[in-house]
Amino acid sequence: xxxxxxxxxxxxxxxxxxxxxxxxxxxxxxxxxxxxxxxxxxxxxxxxxxxxxxxxxxxxxxxxxxxxxxxxxxxxxxxxxxxxxxxxxxxxxxxxxxxxxxxxxxxxxxxxxxxxxxxxxxxxxxx
Numbered sequence: 001x002x003x004x005x006x007x008x009x010x011x012x013x014x015x016x017x018x019x020x021x022x023x024x025x026x027x028x029x030x031x032x033x034x035x036x037x038x039x040x041x042x043x044x045x046x047x048x049x050x051x052x053x054x055x056x057x058x059x060x061x062x063x064x065x066x067x068x069x070x071x072x073x074x075x076x077x078x079x080x081x082x083x084x085x086x087x088x089x090x091x092x093x094x095x096x097x098x099x100x101x102x103x104x105x106x107x108x109x110x111x112x113x114x115x116x117x118x119x120x121x122x123x124x125x126x127x
Contacts, residue, residue, distance in 0.1 A: 001025050010061030012036035015113065021062050023126060028066055032079065032121040033058040034113055048085040048117045052092040055120045060096070063124060070096050072124040078106040079119040089118060 006021035007013075011033065014020055021030045035044035035054035038061065044054035063069055080089060086106065094101075102122070112119050 006062065006066065008062055008065035010038060010065055011058040012038050012041055015041075021066075023066065026126050027074075028063070028068065028072075028124040028126055030059055030062050030122040030124065032077075032119040033062075034116045034119045036114070043114055043116060047088070048080070048082075049088045049092050051116055052089045052118045052120070055116075055118055056092065056096045059120055059122055063122075066124075066126065068124050068127065071100070072127065073097070073102040073122050074125050075103045075123040076105075077121045078104065079109045079112060079121075080106065081109065081112060081117045083108040085117065 001024060003022050003024040005019045006023055008020065011020055018031050021028055033055045035051035036042065037044065038058065044051050060070065063072065078089065080086065
């Protein structure tokens with residue numbers, strides 16, 4: 001099985017030794033997306049909902065680069081700094097996955113890159 005490294009300007013460049021995504025075995029594995037604006041690499045400021053929205057927009061940019069949408073996502077993992085923000089993140093998340101939501105895990109973590117409030121990774125089924 002071969003793998004293809006995916007890179008797009010529609011999502012923030014990797015800030016470490018990893019790829020934005022890797023396509024392998026009929027799946028697209030998307031690295032955790034934090035709320036950075038792709039053009040400036042600056043963090044989205046404000047509430048956790050604002051940060052969740054930007055992280056999901058970044059995820060969508062990677063999906064779109066491969067002709068995919070959130071409907072193709074089969075699994076996500078959401079990392080949040082504070083579990084008290086779970087409901088706020090769910091409101092935003094539901095806008096991006098309005099029907100047949102993927103399997104998901106959500107965990108509270110002590111710290112995220114650049115001290116953001118949320119990070120979201122995904123696995124999508126390639127068409």
